[in-house]
Amino acid sequence: MCGIAGWVDYGRNLKDEQPIVQTMTDTMALRGPDARGIWIDAHAALGHRRLSVIDLEGGAQPMRAVEDSKTIACLTYSGEVYNYVELRETLKRHGHTFRTKSDTEVVLRAYLEWGEACAERLVGMFAFAIWDVRKEQLLLVRDRLGVKPLFYQPFGRGVLFGSEPKAILAHPQMRPHVGLDGLRRALSVTRMPGDAIYDGMREVKPGHIVRVSRDGLNERCYWKLEAREHTDSLDVTIDTVRAHLERIIEQQTVTDVPLCSLLSGGLDSSAVTALADKRLRQRDGHALRTYSVDFPERGVPFGADHSRDSRDTPFVRAFVEQLRTQHTEIVLDTAQIAAPEVRRAVVDAYDANWKIGSDMCPSAYLLFNTVRRDSTVALSGEAADEVFGGYRWHHQPQFLEAKTLPWKMGLADPARVLTPELCNALRVPEYWADTHDQVCHATPTLPGETALAQRRRELSFLGLTCWLPNLLDRKDRLSMAVGLEVRVPYCDHELVQYLFNVPWEMKSFDGREKSLLRAACRDLLPDAILQRKKSAYPATQDPAYERMLQQRMADLLANPSPRVQQQFDRDAMRSLIDKPVGESSINWHRVDVDHTLALVDWLERHDVEIIV
Known part of the structure; x- marks a missing residue:
């Protein structure tokens, strides 16, 4: 997978700046060990x-x-190009010769x-930079979905770049x-394509190329979703979806x-896993290795909520019993998830506060860390909800009628824990x-x-444009922080383009x-998985987790740092921990406590200066 800078x-003359370039590059060490x-x-x-994933000996x-x-061009590349074998044959017919078997050389x-x-x-999923020596020109290229x-960041008479902001911020200036x-x-788990958090920094937009030359920076879109008439029948549409998935x-x-x-035991990951297991048995003669995550009950029975109405484990076990994959159940203890070193690792991986869920990011980090002991590449069911229409906001009337970001509907202003002056200025x-x-x-x-x-198109486009990037960020940052490559089959651009134009009547025909x-x-x-309702990524239901968060917030308020004193509303923070500990798998004030603590960690650990 790799990290670039x-x-x-x-x-x-940058030949005099090797120590700086080495420092920037080494911030990506976890991405490329x-x-x-x-x-x-x-x-x-x-x-x-x-x-190293493809051509372990070559591809340096x-x-x-x-x-x-003479060097005419140089490439630094992260990701996987899945059609590299076909492209290599095409390029050979054009007269190119190859020294390696890597997709990098392709x-x-x-x-x-x-x-x-x-x-x-x-x-595929990729982000790369090519310096053309002949033209003295840099190209920054990102895959279509932004995986x-x-x-x-423009700098001097040029630009700094990296897979993560930390590479750019490592420059001494x-x-x-x-x-x-x-x-x-x-704060808000929402951003427009190209936006970044740090001042002056940008993210290459999905499906875009940024060209850097002596004339400055220029941006070009090479792919975007298009509205097209869907003329396939329902049967043909189903067959086409299956053909895409098998490809x-x-x-x-x-x-x-x-x-x-x-493997979560839900439809999305189960479909990917079943197809992959079938392919590996046919091609390589062995079953696929699978992993799931769960939490000890700690005497608290499972409580359904709006995000999940059942535990994953029974469905995972039904899947494994039928398909006989090489399965490992990973049970995460509450103390592990709440451990300060794990929370710091998550903040460092993000270069910011984490913004999705409560314990989901620490638990995902621990899951990936365990998976990495035996595997280097993992398949994920991420993005199926955005592509196939799996969220409540795709079909429930209140979301169809409301003119707002559907995942924000009914939620409180996340800036309310900051000083009133800062909250009012933010206008989130x-x-x-x-x-x-x-x-x-x-x-x-x-x-x-x-x-x-x-x-319905707007809601689909909103999800793919402003919501999915958060999920892809979570998957990429937390997996690459332990050197694990996670692939996301549902982000294939041909599948996404096809499904974007399928009418809702077909997407929900049953x-x-x-x-x-x-x-x-x-x-x-x-059949149990086929009939299961959508369930979100699992969360611990152990009340001890929430109590640990509340205690840490109480400690923070009892001995506030200068930053907490200057930029946070301590009464608002205190109100978050004055509420009773909930027993459901997720409750919003627990999420608020978790996110507030992560925000404090980020601002203090990275010495972030807020410019108002």
Whole structure:
């Protein structure tokens, strides 16, 4: 998978700046524990940390293309291009020769053949930088759905870039400054494509290329969702979905290191796992390794809530009993999830406060850490809800009628724990409303669509544009923090484009969410899983977790740091812990306590300066 970093400056000789470039690159060590390398030219420096997945012996980076003993281009690349074998054959017919079996060299040669148009030929999850020595030009390229992160910041007469903000902030002239816009994004689990948290920093938009030259920075979109008329019948649509899924799994089970699947017992992960297990048995002759996560009951019976109405474990066991995968159940103790060192690791992985769920991020980090002991690559069911229409907001009337971000409907202002002056300046609810309106205005539609059909498109586009990036961030940051590559089959751009245009009447033809996915995989799954309602990522129901959070908040209030004194409303913080401990699997004031503690950790650990 890997981590990349670099620096381009047309106003200085970067050959004198190797220590800085090495420091920037080494911040990506957790993303790439297997090897490191840097390449420096007069005005460009590229760094790479490698997680070896394809062609373990070859594929070292940064990778150079050489002609007549001279470097003509250099690449630092993160991700996986799943159609690299087919592209290699095409490039061979164009006269290219290859020294390695890696997809990295295919990307480099594809650039030499097609220029920046090479991005349109790549299928996969990727973020890379290519320095063209002949043109003295840098290209920053990101995959279509934004699975792999890539940040950049104009600096001097050029740019700094990296897989994560920490690579850019490692430059001695960078400071972790956050303005009001950045703080809104950090607090609200909502951002527009391209936005970053730190002042002056940007993220390469999904499906975009940023070109850096002596003339400055230019951005170009090479892919975006389009509205198209869907003419397939229901039967053809189901068959097409299945064909896409089989193609995707065929591509994404190719690896030279141990592969596994993350299994929740829900429809999404079970479908991916069943297809992958079938393919591995046919091709490699062995069952797929699978992992699930659960929590000890601690004497508290399971309590259903709006996010989950059943425990995962019985469904996981039904799946494993029928398919006979090589399965491991990982049970996480409450003390592990609440441990200060785990929470610090999560904040450091994010370069910010974590923004989704309560214990979900620490537990995901611990899950990935355990999985990494035996596997290097994992398949995930992430994004099926966004693609197939699995959330309540896709079908319940109150969300269809409300003109607001659906995942924010009914939630309190997250800035209320800050000082009244800062909260008033942030105006987070207005930021949510503006984001909603901007994305809805940009939603592609077809002429003659009904208002209801258009609203359903808006909700789908909102989810793919502003909500899914948070889930992909969580998966990428927490898995790469332990050197685990997680692949997301449902983010295949052809599948996403196809499903974006399928009418809701087909997506819910059996009266339930994700009807097409259920129908496409009906022959593979136990009936219990086919009938199971959507359930969110599991959360601990142990009241001790909430008590630990409340105690830490109480300690923070009893001995507040200067930052807490200056920037937080201690009465508002105190109100979060004056409420009784809940017994449901998730309650919103517990989430608020968790997020507030993470916010304090981030601001203090990274010495963030808020610029008002």
